[in-house]
Amino acid sequence: AQSVAQPEDQVNVAEGNPLTVKCTYSVSGNPYLFWYVQYPNRGLQFLLKYITGDNLVKGSYGFEAEFNKSQTSFHLKKPSALVSDSALYFCAVRPWNTPLVFGKGTRLSVIA
Amino acid sequence: DGGITQSPKYLFRKEGQNVTLSCEQNLNHDAMYWYRQDPGQGLRLIYYSQIVNDFQKGDIAEGYSVSREKKESFPLTVTSAQKNPTAFYLCASSSAGGSSYGYTFGSGTRLTVV
Numbered sequence: 320a321q322s323v324a325q326p327e328d329q330v331n332v333a334e335g336n337p338l339t340v341k342c343t344y345s346v347s348g349n350p351y352l353f354w355y356v357q358y359p360n361r362g363l364q365f366l367l368k369y370i371t372g373d374n375l376v377k378g379s380y381g382f383e384a385e386f387n388k389s390q391t392s393f394h395l396k397k398p399s400a401l402v403s404d405s406a407l408y409f410c411a412v413r414p415w416n417t418p419l420v421f422g423k424g425t426r427l428s429v430i431a
Numbered sequence: 432d433g434g435i436t437q438s439p440k441y442l443f444r445k446e447g448q449n450v451t452l453s454c455e456q457n458l459n460h461d462a463m464y465w466y467r468q469d470p471g472q473g474l475r476l477i478y479y480s481q482i483v484n485d486f487q488k489g490d491i492a493e494g495y496s497v498s499r500e501k502k503e504s505f506p507l508t509v510t511s512a513q514k515n516p517t518a519f520y521l522c523a524s525s526s527a528g529g530s531s532y533g534y535t536f537g538s539g540t541r542l543t544v545v
Contacts, residue, residue: 328471353533362435362521362536363474409473418464418489419534423473 321346321414325422332400333430340395340425342410351413352393354384356406357424363409369393380404400429434458437522437537443545444509444516452507452540454522461527463505464534467491468519477520480505481527509542517544 322345332338344350351370355363367378374386384395393410410422435456444450454463462481466474476489480499494513499505505524509516519541523534 355533355536360519360539360541362437362538363523363534364536365533368533413533418476418479421466421474423471 321412321417321420323410323412323420323422325408325410325425327425328423329426329428331428331430334402335399338397338400338404338427338429340408340410340427342393342395342422343391344393344410344412345391346412346414348415350393352384352386353411353413353419354378354382354393354395355409355411357409358406366395366408400427402429402431405429435522435524435535435537437520437540439540440538442540442542444542445545447511449508449510450542452509452520452522452542454505454507454537455503456505456524456535457503458524458535459502460524460535461502462525463499464523464525465489465495465497465505465507466521466523468521468539474521477507516542518542 324343353368354366357363366382367376369376369386377383382397405428407424407426409424411419413419438453464479465477468474475491477495478497480486486499496508521539522537525534526532
């Protein structure tokens, strides 16, 4: 079965420091991987996706993610965190022609 | 602007009532989805539809029903058979034709049983 794991419920980081939000996946075949962000009482907003090609994917708001096939990981990163980055982050995998499967989410708190 | 509109934003249901959540999109997307979000459980798939007049059950379809009579609309009915309906409900849409397409989400409906 296809699945996504986000091992950390909460990540705290000081403003200006680099941040990493972890994601590992399990899927048969080539993975299509996504990151979304959710602000309170809002829908999810697309950040970035990996389909094929370069293992480092750049997305919105200065975020990037590194695809690592051997470790089946797709960690979200940002070189310098902002207080406004505080939100709930979801990793997702989309098996072929089936709906997205989401992780349980990681709450990021950036402290000024 | 193109997007997905969910209404109402907040909804209150009495025990034993059916309620219907609206989801409309003007993105010309073929596929539409309903997810339920509970704290600490991520998003769980209720129903999805890849084409008009056809839909499939997701992981937690019991107590819910849907219809897809128009491409633009995918309403979700929460029936009295759903024993714990209090949650945040998210509708999404995507282009068909492959898994490289992500979703566009609506702003959600928060349903509370009173």
